Amino acid sequence: MQLTPCKFRKKPVVVEAYQTDVEVIIETLEGPLRAQVGDWIITGVNGEKYPCKPEIFEKTYEIVGN
Numbered sequence: 001m002q003l004t005p006c007k008f009r010k011k012p013v014v015v016e017a018y019q020t021d022v023e024v025i026i027e028t029l030e031g032p033l034r035a036q037v038g039d040w041i042i043t044g045v046n047g048e049k050y051p052c053k054p055e056i057f058e059k060t061y062e063i064v065g066n
Contacts, residue, residue: 014064017042017057026051 017040025032028050035041035051043049
């Protein structure tokens with residue numbers, strides 16, 4: 001039996017992030033990842049941290065306040 005796919009929109013989620021000025025190793029759910037200078041360090045909805053390249057961050061996130 002094949003199910004008919006439905007369309008979904010991702011819920012808006014507010015995260016905290018900062019742009020790092022030093023190279024750093026971030027402990028993520030997938031294991032340690034290296035963040036380069038200029039990468040964004042994001043804290044997710046469950047407190048998890050992960051790095052994000054600036055060009056991806058700019059396409060994905062917009063500022064909502066402090």
